[in-house]
Amino acid sequence: MPVIDVHTHMLSEAWLNDIRAHGAPKYGVKPTAAGQDSVWMSGAPFVTLFPEMFDYDLRVANMDKAGVDIAIVSLTCPSAYWGGEAVSTRVSREMNAHMAYQQGRFPDRIRFFATLPWQYPERAVEVLAEAVVQGAVGVFVSANIDGKSLTAPQFAPIWQAIDDLALPVLVHPTAPQGSAEMELHEYGLVPPIGFMFDTTLAVSRMILDGFIDRYPNLAIIAGHGGATLPYLAGRLDRCHEMIPACSEKIKDKPSSYLRRIYYDSVVYEKNALDLCIEVAGGPERVMYGSDYPHNIGDMAGCLARVNALDPAAAKLVKSGTAQKLFKL
16 A cells, blocks of 8 residues: 655745745745745744755655655645735645646646635635645645634635535644744744644634534644644543533533544654554544655654554554545
């Protein structure tokens, strides 16, 4: 069975040029003190740029080296959440067209998650329909949209459209709300800690808000092994029992909802992967991911941890779960 990577990114030079032209005042592109080109957010380095992020031929060659057969690629933060309605919509369409083109070049190796202009729901629904025709097999969304929670009422039309199509959604972190107040740019804490806050908060809101019940056809994929959610499952259940606000909109325990979503395997310790699988209810809810080509991405290392599982579980995580979910 093929090895399928569900958490892996690609950019484009056009996207980068649009950030240069339209990302201000929040986003820009310039070198770090070490001379490494990066996307900057609010005056601090945010996404380190590497040639592998733009080169699909190199990507496929590196997949071959690592033993990965299929990559479901997505954009990364800050996605297209900048520049105003016209720019955000155009950038989303261009990224989807670019990924669809690369899928055409490598039909046995590349699939893609759609990029949407989430701040503009009417446009986002239009772009979603176009992306599905182009071949998108899922949707990418940041865990907050320029500071707004994914459960905000303004995003309901987009979620309904995705639910109607029964598409998987990769919930991927960005800098969480309150990053400046928490001084997360000090010591570079946004990627190792802030990102985990972001996903944990976003999915916790979805659970406690009743969101997962409202959209029963959604397949939410919580990035980076669900962030801290597997570790906090018991705490969420206890708070649901003892704090009225935590049970206001849901009757079942939060941990039961953690068994209704999906996870990738982008964790860096085998015991963390084991815990994720346990909380998810089994390997049928977990899929291989690498976070390639970010600087902390690791196709071979993430795959080695999956291969260390028992053979039946490894088979599901490497391919079986993703094949069923994405109909590959």
